[in-house]
Amino acid sequence: MDKLPSLSSRQRLLIGGAGGVLVIGLIVVIALIASSRSDAASEQPIAFNHQIHAQNDIQCQFCHYGVNQSPSAVIPSVEKCMGCHEFVATDNPEVRKIAEYWADEEPIPWVRVNEQPDFVYFNHHSHVAAGVSCGSCHGDVANMSVAEPVVNMNMGFCLDCHAEQENKDALYDCVVCHR
Amino acid sequence: MTNITRRNFLKISAAGTATAILAGCSQETERWVTLEPYVRAPEEQLAGVPNYYATTCRQCPAGCGVIVRIMNGRAVKLEGNPEHPVNRGKLCARGQAGLQLLYNPDRVTGAVRQDERGSRKFDSVAWNDAINAIYEQIDAAGEGVGVWLGSTTSGHLVDLFTRFTEAIGAPAPVRYDLYAGFHGYNALQSATGALLDGAGLPTYDLGQADTVFSFGADFLGTWLSSTGYGVEFGRFRSQPFGQRGYLVQLEPKMSITGAKADRWVPLRPGTEALVAQAIARIIADEQLGSAERAERATALAGDVDVEEAAAACEMPVEGLVELARAFAAADHPLAIPGSAVAGANNAAEAIAAIQALNLIAGTVGQPGGMSVTPALPDAPLAAPPASTFADATALIERMNAGDVKVLLVHGANPAFDLPAGAGFVEALANVDLVVSFNPLVDETSVHADYILPDRVYLEGWGYSVATPAFGGLPVISSQQPVVGPLYDVRSTGDVLLTVARGIPAAAQALPWTDEVAFMKEMITALPTGAAGGQDEEVRWARYLQHGGWWPVEAAAETPAVIADAAPSVPPTTYQGDEGEYPYHLHLFMSVLLGDGSGANQPWLQSTPDPMTTVSWQTWVEINPATAKELDLEHGDIVEITSPQGAITLPVYVFPAIRPDTVAIPIGQGHHDLGRYAKDRGANPLALVGLETDASGNHLAWSNVRVNVRKTDDKRALPRLESTIETDEEVHIPF
Numbered sequence: 001m002d003k004l005p006s007l008s009s010r011q012r013l014l015i016g017g018a019g020g021v022l023v024i025g026l027i028v029v030i031a032l033i034a035s036s037r038s039d040a041a042s043e044q045p046i047a048f049n050h051q052i053h054a055q056n057d058i059q060c061q062f063c064h065y066g067v068n069q070s071p072s073a074v075i076p077s078v079e080k081c082m083g084c085h086e087f088v089a090t091d092n093p094e095v096r097k098i099a100e101y102w103a104d105e106e107p108i109p110w111v112r113v114n115e116q117p118d119f120v121y122f123n124h125h126s127h128v129a130a131g132v133s134c135g136s137c138h139g140d141v142a143n144m145s146v147a148e149p150v151v152n153m154n155m156g157f158c159l160d161c162h163a164e165q166e167n168k169d170a171l172y173d174c175v176v177c178h179r
Numbered sequence: 180m181t182n183i184t185r186r187n188f189l190k191i192s193a194a195g196t197a198t199a200i201l202a203g204c205s206q207e208t209e210r211w212v213t214l215e216p217y218v219r220a221p222e223e224q225l226a227g228v229p230n231y232y233a234t235t236c237r238q239c240p241a242g243c244g245v246i247v248r249i250m251n252g253r254a255v256k257l258e259g260n261p262e263h264p265v266n267r268g269k270l271c272a273r274g275q276a277g278l279q280l281l282y283n284p285d286r287v288t289g290a291v292r293q294d295e296r297g298s299r300k301f302d303s304v305a306w307n308d309a310i311n312a313i314y315e316q317i318d319a320a321g322e323g324v325g326v327w328l329g330s331t332t333s334g335h336l337v338d339l340f341t342r343f344t345e346a347i348g349a350p351a352p353v354r355y356d357l358y359a360g361f362h363g364y365n366a367l368q369s370a371t372g373a374l375l376d377g378a379g380l381p382t383y384d385l386g387q388a389d390t391v392f393s394f395g396a397d398f399l400g401t402w403l404s405s406t407g408y409g410v411e412f413g414r415f416r417s418q419p420f421g422q423r424g425y426l427v428q429l430e431p432k433m434s435i436t437g438a439k440a441d442r443w444v445p446l447r448p449g450t451e452a453l454v455a456q457a458i459a460r461i462i463a464d465e466q467l468g469s470a471e472r473a474e475r476a477t478a479l480a481g482d483v484d485v486e487e488a489a490a491a492c493e494m495p496v497e498g499l500v501e502l503a504r505a506f507a508a509a510d511h512p513l514a515i516p517g518s519a520v521a522g523a524n525n526a527a528e529a530i531a532a533i534q535a536l537n538l539i540a541g542t543v544g545q546p547g548g549m550s551v552t553p554a555l556p557d558a559p560l561a562a563p564p565a566s567t568f569a570d571a572t573a574l575i576e577r578m579n580a581g582d583v584k585v586l587l588v589h590g591a592n593p594a595f596d597l598p599a600g601a602g603f604v605e606a607l608a609n610v611d612l613v614v615s616f617n618p619l620v621d622e623t624s625v626h627a628d629y630i631l632p633d634r635v636y637l638e639g640w641g642y643s644v645a646t647p648a649f650g651g652l653p654v655i656s657s658q659q660p661v662v663g664p665l666y667d668v669r670s671t672g673d674v675l676l677t678v679a680r681g682i683p684a685a686a687q688a689l690p691w692t693d694e695v696a697f698m699k700e701m702i703t704a705l706p707t708g709a710a711g712g713q714d715e716e717v718r719w720a721r722y723l724q725h726g727g728w729w730p731v732e733a734a735a736e737t738p739a740v741i742a743d744a745a746p747s748v749p750p751t752t753y754q755g756d757e758g759e760y761p762y763h764l765h766l767f768m769s770v771l772l773g774d775g776s777g778a779n780q781p782w783l784q785s786t787p788d789p790m791t792t793v794s795w796q797t798w799v800e801i802n803p804a805t806a807k808e809l810d811l812e813h814g815d816i817v818e819i820t821s822p823q824g825a826i827t828l829p830v831y832v833f834p835a836i837r838p839d840t841v842a843i844p845i846g847q848g849h850h851d852l853g854r855y856a857k858d859r860g861a862n863p864l865a866l867v868g869l870e871t872d873a874s875g876n877h878l879a880w881s882n883v884r885v886n887v888r889k890t891d892d893k894r895a896l897p898r899l900e901s902t903i904e905t906d907e908e909v910h911i912p913f
Contacts, residue, residue, distance in 0.1 A: 072227030077217035107216050 043111040046097045047146055054142035060134050067134075071123040075110055078102050113147045114138060120177050136161070215251070226251060233260050233726035235643050235658040237636035238273040238280075239773050240330035240358050241265060241404035242643035242654070244726035245274060247661040254281055254637050254662045259406070260726040264652045265645045266406040272771055272786055274406070279780035280635050281665065285853030286618050287632040288666035296607070296626045299851075306669060309629055313585070314678045316612045317347075320584035325574055325610075326352035329591030330359050330565060331776070333641030333658060335698050336589060338560070339675055339689065346679075346688035354564070355571040357596040357774035357845065357864075361766075362403055363521020363530075364565035364646070366877045370516075370530035371551060373746070374538060377738035379551035381534070382647040383515050386414030387547035390425045390509035392458075392502070394451040394533050395517030397434040400789070401768040402518065407649050412439070425509075427502065429454060430517065432765045432800060432842040433835030435789045445837045448763040449751035449882050450492035451520045452529035454499065455536050456481050456748065457488040461503035462539060468507030476507075476539045481532070481745035511547025512540045519765070522881030524752050526872045531746035544737030551738050552646050553653045556730075560644065560655065560701055568871060568878040571597065578606035585612045589633065589671055594622035595775055595849065598867040598878070600823060616671040619779060621852045633671040638664045640672065640694055642702070642727070651733030655702070659723050670694055702728060754870055755822045755884030762805075764821060764883040765842040766863055772846030778856035779849075788844065791831050792899035797860030800833035800842040801887070809889060816892035819843070821866035821885045828861045829896050841887060 053063075061067055066074030081098045089095045101108050114137075116122045127137075134141065139150035151157065162171040170176070224230060230249040235242055236257070244263025248256040257277050261268035290309040291301035317324055324347060326340045332354065340352045359365065364380060371381040385391060385398070385408060398408035415424040428440035429451065437443045446454065459480035466473040489496045506512045514536035520529045534549065542548025571593070577583050579602070586607070593603045607613055607626045615624035616633045624630050633639065641658035648654050672694030679685035691697040703715045708728040710721035722728050753763070768774065771783040778784065787794045799819060801811060811817065815830045819841065828843070836842055847860025870879040 066225050066227060070225045070227040072225075074220075074226050075214050075216040077220040079217070079219045102218070105218050107218050110214050110216060112214050 044146055045109050045111075046094050048094070049145045050141045050147055051143055051145055060141075067124045068128045070125055071121075073124045078106075078108060081108075114149050114153065116153065121179055122177070130165075132161075221252065224249075224252065229255075232659065232661040233657065233724060234637065234661055235641065235656040235727070236270070236274045236277060237331045237333070237641075237643070237658070238277055238777065239401075239405075240364075240643075240646070241407060242645035242656045243270065243274060243404075243406050244656055245270060245277070246726075247637065249661060252662060254278055263656065263726050264649055264654050264729050265404060265656070267410045269406050269410055271406045271409070273773055273777055273783060276777065276780045276782040277637060279782055280618070281637045281662070283619065283779060283853060285620070285779065285855075286635070286666060287620060287624075287630050287668075289632070289668070291630050293628055293630070296613070296628065299620070299625060301620075301630065304629075306631075306667070309631055310674055310677055313612065313614055313629060313631070314681050317585050317678055318682050320349075320611075322348040322350075323582060323584035324349040325577065325583040325586045327571075327574065327586065327588045327591050327593060328352050328354045329356040329589065330354065330364070331356075332590030333636075333639070333672075334560070334643050334655075335641050335694060335701070336672055336675075338701070339672055339694070339697065340587075340589075342688050343675060343679055343685055346685040347682060348684075350574075350577075353566045353570050353574045354591075355566040355568065355596075356591040356593070357768075359565040360568055360596070360878050360880070361522070361768055361774070361845070362518050363526060363877060364403075365567045366521040366526045366530060366872075367403075367516070368564065369876075370527040371534060371549075373527070373531055374534050374740065374742040375543065375551060375738040376741050377551045377554075377736075379554065380646045382550050382552050382649065383408075383411075383513055384545075384547050384550065385411035385513065385515075387418075388415060388424065388511045388513035388542075389418070389422065389547065390505055390512045391415070391427065392455075392506060392512070392514045392536070393426065393428045393430075393436060393440070393517060394455065394515065395428075395430040395434075395446070395519045396515040397430075397436045397517060397767065398515070399436040399439060400434050400770040401773065403647055404645075404649075405770075407647070411649070425505070427505075430519070431763065431837045431840040432767065432833075433790065434767065435770065437835070438790065443835070444494070444498075445835075447491070447493045447837070448519065448765055448840060449523055449753065450488075451516065452523075452525065452532040452748045452751075453483070453488045453492050454494070454502070455514060455533040456483040456745075457485050457492075457499045458503040458506055459483075459532075459535060459539055459745070460485055460488075461500055462507045465500075465503070467504055471541055472507055472539060475541060478743060479535045479539055479745050481747065506536065506540070509540075511542055511545075513537065513542070513547060513549065514540075518768070519881040521877065522766075522879060524870065524872050524879045524882050525749045526877040526879070527874060528746055528748040529751075531742075532748050535742065535746055538740055538742060543740055550651065552648045553651060553734055553736070555644065555653045555655065556706055560642075560705075567876040569876045572601060572869075575601060575603055575606045578610055581609050583610050585614070586610045587614050587616070588623055588627070589616040592617070592621045592623045592776070592852075594626065595852075595862065596864075598823065598864050598869060598880075600869045616674075618668070619853050622850055625851050631671070631674055632666075632668040634660070634664050634668050637661050638668070639670050640698060642698060652729045654727060654729045655705070656727040657702075657722050672697070706730075749873055751882060753882045753884050754868055754879070757884065760821065760884035760886045761839070762885050762887060763837075763840040764819075764863075764866060764885045765836075765840050766867075766880060767842060767844055769844040769846035772844075775846045775849065775852075775856075775862075778846055778859070779853040781855045784855055784859075787899040790835070791833060793831060793896055794899070795859065795897050797828050797844060797847040797863070798831040798896060799828050799887075800831050800836050802836050802838040802840075803832050803834055804838045805841075805887075806830065806832045809887060811887075811889060814893050814896045816890045816894060818888045818890055819863075819866065819885050820888065821868075821883050823868040823883075824865040826861040826863060826865050827890065827892075829894055831896060831898070841885060 063076040064073040082102045085095050236245045243266035244260030245257045246260050247254050259266045259268040259270035290304050290306045292304045426440040427442045428437040429444040429446040431448045460483045462476035463480040516530045516533040537549040544550050613627045614629045615627035618632045618635050638660050643656045645654035679689040709731045710725040712718035712721045772778045811830045818827045843863040848862025849856040867880045
């Protein structure tokens with residue numbers, strides 16, 4: 001067996017350095033991926049149960065009433081919650097937390113679950129008007145306890161849908177979202 | 180020293196990098212969007228959808244209508260109100276910067292008391308305690324109450340304070356500040372009143388005039404209503420059949436209006452009236468223009484020797500003849516007296532001499548002519564007149580005599596606005612109680628016992644009778660809160676009504692529960708305006724929605740000409756001996772900082788001056804020839820001395836100024852007024868004395884002579900670009 005060519009100390013250093021850089025790079029990538037995953041459930045101030053509300057036939061738009069009028073779907077006010085929960089399920093420990101916020105006149109510091117970066121101009125109103133259902137982007141929230149970002153709403157996800165539309169040429173324009 | 184091998188170096192740096200990256204990752208990622216849900220969602224607001232409200236700008240006295248964009252309860256953008264007859268959808272830089280008054284970090288956030296005047300140690304005090312304290316002293320003072328208001332004080336406050344002082348037997352409020360003094364509202368009004376039957380601020384139909392002689396009126400920069408006249412100038416430049424009007428600007432230093440003019444005449448300061456008189460004389464002598472025009476000129480031209488006049492204004496006789504011919508031949512000629520004329524020792528007469536050209540033109544009340552701001556149909560809402568300098572000094576004299584026990588100051592900053600010699604600050608020592616309602620600690624509030632901050636205009640109620648008006652329409656511009664107050668501030672109208680409730684005579688005169696009730700009563704008493712609505716409530720709602728009240732059509736009233744002889748103009752005199760003070764001082768109001776109240780808004784501070792591109796500073800403009808003579812270049816610090824005082828400031832070498840004149844902008848030189856205004860630049864009012872015109876009413880500020888002395892200092896001047904370099908050959912246009 002041929003003897004492996006012995007490496008000079010310089011070569012060793014180079015290979016070692018390159019390996020080190022690779023390892024560090026990998027750590028960075030993993031860390032970035034991990035950090036991009038929302039852990040909204042554990043952060044939410046109140047474990048809001050979407051499922052139980054949906055099962056009671058409350059439409060999404062009852063609370064997210066901005067969805068067909070505004071770019072923003074709207075996070076309901078404490079007053080909205082208390083409209084029902086002054087009487088409904090008042091002994092539930094999570095509901096009691098709402099009552100506390102209400103008594104203190106403090107807004108509930110909800111943690112955002114789905115978000116787009118600020119270079120994306122997303123408008124709920126135009127999507128709802130075009131007949132896109134809530135679930136096509138947000139997943140089956142009606143069967144989630146605490147809402148989770150189950151759909152990865154990246155650019156490919158948006159374009160897959162835009163490509164199927166009749167006016168896809170217009171919807172493929174960069175400035176539709178990046179303006 | 181330890182010997183670090185290459186290998187060790189790499190190890191250390193790799194370890195360092197890894198640690199840094201890992202440390203970065205281990206931190207919780209900060210979310211770029213935080214939710215701000217409501218406790219109670221306002222009915223009319225939806226997250227992500229803006230609301231728009233109409234209100235009135237108060238950054239200067241013009242009274243432009245603005246529309247404010249509100250996102251989630253926050254004012255985020257101001258734009259002009261397209262329906263408003265004054266600014267017709269346009270808004271100037273000062274108007275845009277109004278947001279920075281609302282969000283100013285140096286606002287007084289609640290009622291405060293100062294135990295030792297001038298100490299700047301303010302203790303917060305409960306509103307009710309403060310109101311009680313001032314109530315007791317006002318009640319005890321009776322006729323010893325003095326009220327000092329500014330040009331930007333809301334019309335409803337002027338009305339309320341006037342009724343209040345009347346009820347308690349105190350003299351009427353003084354409404355005087357730098358705007359009133361510098362633009363000469365009162366002088367313009369009284370001079371025009373001597374020529375025309377109809378009291379009111381003159382208005383000029385610039386948009387339909389074809390030949391305009393502006394005697395130093397910087398109507399595109401800072402004048403009575405620069406946005407309104409800016410719109411008019413647009414019309415002037417795009418008239419039917421491609422005509423674009425002919426503008427001659429006569430002024431010692433080129434203003435932004437001069438830069439836009441077809442012809443700029445570098446006129447010797449103080450000779451504006453002489454030029455006007457000479458033009459009238461030439462029209463009469465040469466029987467120029469139509470027969471009527473020549474006839475009117477014969478009646479109204481004074482006994483002026485054209486050659487002497489030409490020598491005095493340092494213009495060739497042919498130049499004057501040329502101007503006279505252009506004026507007489509035009510269909511709609513117009514002459515406009517500027518601010519500097521109102522600051523001369525012969526202010527009223529000089530204005531009248533220039534206005535007389537409009538009478539000769541025969542266009543009074545006609546398209547393209549001079550007119551007066553029409554009166555409102557309802558007397559209690561008459562446009563509050565600006566006081567004279569004499570009124571202001573009379574109040575200071577009363578203070579010195581101990582006749583003023585309580586002084587209430589709103590919207591004015593007399594400690595900054597008046598020449599130091601007026602002795603306002605010294606006179607305060609004889610006043611038992613000084614109350615300031617200003618939203619920031621300005622130079623006057625520093626000497627106050629109480630600061631009871633009013634709501635700033637985007638938070639407060641009010642109205643403004645627009646002066647001058649445009650298109651012959653009297654305009655009441657509406658002001659409503661577009662956002663809730665940011666701090667624990669109270670509207671001065673309500674504070675005054677609360678105080679009045681405890682004084683029987685005042686309670687009878689001011690029976691309203693709050694300022695809105697008062698305004699609603701005043702406004703709904705007006706006939707139905709352009710916004711329409713029969714029912715009172717509907718009229719009120721539309722008044723707020725559309726930005727004010729104005730009639731559908733202009734009244735076709737032409738003010739009658741009552742002048743039948745030439746106004747006699749006393750000769751211009753200058754303050755300061757020509758040998759000792761060889762240069763004329765030309766003061767001009769900064770387009771951005773206005774009377775200086777804009778100095779606390781960094782957007783305005785950092786916007787370059789349109790002519791010199793200097794920002795954040797006060798500078799003195801000196802002609803290159805003069806600069807060469809005095810061995811000065813950009814940024815050299817000079818001392819400017821007048822008979823009254825001295826200031827030091829950097830030089831800007833400016834080709835478009837007469838060599839015998841130096842020009843300084845007003846607006847900087849604050850000791851207070853917040854972090855952005857404080858200790859920045861110089862206040863050239865230190866150079867102005869107390870001389871008035873012959874009537875004693877108007878401060879003479881434009882006839883001051885100064886000396887320029889080079890100091891050893893030099894400082895780089897903050898300017899965006901250089902118009903010229905000092906070592907270049909400069910073309911001097913005269």
